[in-house]
Amino acid sequence: MIKVIVSDNDSPWKEILDHYFRHFMDFFFPIVHEAIDWSKGHEFIDKELQKIAPDAEIGRRTVDKLVKVWLKDGTEVWTAVHIEIQGKSDPRFAERMYVYHYRLFDKYHRNIISLAVLADARKTWRPNRFEYDCCGCRLQFHFLMVKLLDYADRMHVLATSNNPFAVVVMTHLKGLETAKDIYGRYAAKLRLIKDLYERGLGREDI
Known part of the structure; x- marks a missing residue:
């Protein structure tokens, strides 16, 4: 299961995950990415997630996705992606991670x-x-976690990366800095588009 908690603004995560799921895994979870046999492709199976989590949805506040992949040893693995846009800490976040996990496994x-x-x-x-x-x-249930704020001191590395999520993270961090600055946020979005073009992404990708 992948859970993404983002700030309270219009988020591009759903569209980016749809188009660049492999890049997402490579950028944030390289060890898992390396274990996956990408030659077999990946399959979005959102309907199966809806069956075990009727509250899973796609909207401004939440985006839930389920992706089927295969490991290099032939094992079929499902990754559940949950994107939640909220401004406060959720004391039940870890519990919901566990509930989604065991429901998928049980069914x-x-x-x-x-x-x-x-x-x-x-x-x-x-x-x-x-x-x-x-x-x-x-009972102990552990899940892998990364925090976007931790990339703040690696901006120089992100600036040279060809992974589209490097640009997304840089723009997101800039958005946090300009949360109360409408013009600053607009300028950051323009820089995001410019950077994506410079990294070879076409208009249809952006």
């Missing part, structure tokens, strides 16, 4: 990879597990 008996991308502006909010312990009965 389809597939290997599920749970990943989280946190795009909020709170440096200390870093959920990466769900656990409880009651009278010796213990």
